[in-house]
Amino acid sequence: MKMQRVTNQQDSQAANTLRLVDVSYDVDGRTILDRVSCELTASRIGVVGRNGSGKSTLARLLAGLVSPTRGELHVNGLDLAKDRKAALDEVGILFQNPDHQIIFPTVEEEIAFGLRQQGYSKNEAARTTSATLSDFGKSHWSEAHISALSQGQKHLVCMMAIIAMKPRLIILDEPFTGLDIPTKAQLTRYLRRYQGGLLHITHDPSDLSGYEQIVWLEGGTVRSIGDARSVMTAYEMEMAKLGGLDDISDLTH
């Protein structure tokens, strides 16, 4: 077992420590993640890799939504798949499709939901909801109906709902796929301000400017991990090279 250890910390944003020891994850006998071991501490972490490399599975494992088939996984020393109550304060996750995430018909109800889940009283939840909205300059959204929002606006609602809960780490599972360039830029700007840590899963290198550490997954294992610039350079070169091939014909994966 090879344990790669990486540490990096910026002053303004809270760092998180992710520790994976021999983590595997199987679905129906197929191995999605294969004995992944690493430890990293950083406030801005990127995860890159091709489709099917195990990125989303890693996100779900880190968020504690699924348990590893084998191995151990800790976020800031906690096993979040077992300790779901701690998980709410520790990790929030933004999915690709806001329609899978939004439960309530109005913006304020949606934001208040997570806070009530964290154990806030109705009044406290309402106060934090309006504070969050005003922090984003979106106080006028409070009674807006989700059905009246654009796709980008729905994404922002999901983001505000998670940020209101103030988790120490927000996991982004390719949340900006399919959004237009200005919308993506605006959402990225809102994310940058977040004082907690971010773990951003993407295959677009431009999403990760300003990130400290990058994990590059390939075929369910860590291909490379470390300082953002060096990993990203190697990743981009490899992707450009693969673009010239025809491995799309391969059915064995």
Place this chain on the structure above:
Amino acid sequence: MISLTSPIRTRAHNWPAGAKLLSLCVATAVLFAIKDVPAQVLVFALVIALYTIPGRDFLAAGFRQLRLLWPFVLIVGLWHLWTGEFALGASVVLRMLSAVGLANLVTMTTRLSDMIDVVKAVTVPLRWFGLSSRVLEFAIALVIRLTPVLVERGGQLSQSWKARSRKAPNWRIILPFTVLALDDADYVAEALRARGGFNTKEDT
């Protein structure tokens, strides 16, 4: 996503949900006590008057919801024409329109989370027996939330069908639709779990 609550603010939006639901119960009971047609006409006119107070858009939105009733109005109406009980038929139809109209009025002026709070309060006895009422609370929200998502899914499937077929979509669309619905349910369940699921800290 449908939103049953009207975005047009009315004074009734601020009234407690429990009081509105209780009044609805009383009003519906009274509706069943009224037997003569002129009184039913009067009540129905009153219901319409209530819809007109917040303005034309609100009235139109309310009318759209009530339009769902037309098959029932038709069946009940035709039946009573057939049996010759015109007064009874008119009374039943008017009662149905007034009752659903009032219920819809409560829905349109009450936020979903307030409605769920009432369910929570009413289901306290369930918790005495160790049953979690949270499942029920979530079920209400999710049905309202996901119905239009499923309608959209069905629409997408029939479009994919039409794009490659000259015939109209038929029963063969049902299985893929079911699979898609289950897939969506998985995602929603996961997102729900990510924000605490059925267990909240207040329970402990």
